[in-house]
Structure formats: structure tokens, C-alpha cells
Amino acid sequence: MCETRGRSWASPGRSLHNRRVARSAPPSQRLEVGPDVAAVLRPEEASRLRDLHDVERVPCAVCGAWIEPGSGPPASVSISLEDDRVTAEFAHGRCSPSRADLARLAVLAQSEPQGIVYAQALHPDVGAVLLWERRLDVRVRGLDGSERPLYLDASWWEGFHGALAGEPVRLLVGWLLERDGEDLLLRHGGQEIERFHDAIERSTPDWLRSVEESGFCLVIVGAGIGLETPRATAIQSAIREHRALMGLAEFDV
């Protein structure tokens, strides 16, 4: 019932880290995350950067030399902001302390540097759709030089997938969308992952009827879509360019 048609879609970008490797490597605790950076990043994002630092060599944003993983000299992570591009960058501790221009980032994120923006839509075939993204599209540079959205780590969004050619959207095992007063809550294994403030209030009667009757909602988490003013073309390019992960979540009425 939920086919995504007519596009050839590859798998999403590789996860930021290999979970098994991260688990077997001793945590370094030697990556400094300053208070301003911690105010911008969610805890799971900061820990993803720690994992990355633990297992991969990353270039120093200041001197350009490698920062060796694990037990090398202390390193720091900073948030840079250039022409609205937000990037998490590593540096040797001696090259730069951990810093972020919190005032400018807060303006860019409309005072919610850790917040999300979401949109609800009704698709003729799929039914109710819920899309969201981080207000701040924080990118991190991978070993291949490409920048990946930090929030879209595939190991965090377990079971979510990029668009599949000629295959229906997959059911997200262990994920549940539920009502909490006027909010919608997305849970994974009982843990609250994302809260959509006032989503019930903002739903159209048709949207609400669709999730209640089908018991499912197509959920799409993206990056850099511009959901403040959602446009179908922006959503389609995000999906095509692997800046979106999706799945079918069960809805608990």
C-alpha cells in the first residue's frame, strides 16, 4: 500500500560509526565538548561525535594534521557557522578549545538550537505522513570528505531506510507513534525519541482520521529540507540525495 514509485533510490549514507567497533574501543573521554557546543548538540549527537573520535582519524580544523583516534592528545569539537552552514569540526586541544557562536546559532534556530520543525501531510496512496528535521542542520565531515547530517545517523534511526526502488516502505519494528495530550510522541523501545509539540491540535481532521483508521503513519526524518515552508520538490530532492530516512510507524490511538 505504500509504494514509492518511479525513482531509483540507493541506501542511505553509511552510519557515522560502526557500533561494534565503537563498543569494543575504550571510550577516550578526551574529546572536549564545551558548554556552548553542548547547548547546540543533543546528547546523542555529542556521543556520536565521541564515538567517531574514538574509532576514526579526523583532520584538525585548525592545523589540518590528523587527530589520531582514541588515546592521543586531547581533542575538542566546535560548531562552525558559515553562510548558514553549520558544521561540527574537530581540532587538537592545543589548536582550539571547544566553542560555538551560541548567539548566532540561536538566531538561526529561532531560539531552539536543539529543536525540530515538522510538517504533516496526507498522501493519496500512503495516507498520513509526518516529516521532521533539526532546525539546525549540523553536518560532520566524513573520511571521504563529504558532509553528513549528524542527526541522521543510520544506527540511531534503527530500521529507517532511504527510499527503495519498487519496494513498499518498511514497517519500523519497535517504533511507536502515540498521542500525549495535544502532542505526538515518537518512541523507540519505550524511550521517547522525538516530541511533536501541538501536533494533534495542528492536524487536519483527515490526517487524524487516516492515522486512527489505518493504525500507521509514514514517518520521514530529513535534513536541510526547509520544512518551515515545505515544498514537495524540496522533499523529493532530500529523498533523492539521501538526506531523508523513512519507515512506517505504528500509531497507538
Ligand SMILES: [Zn+2]
Ligand atoms: Zn591541530
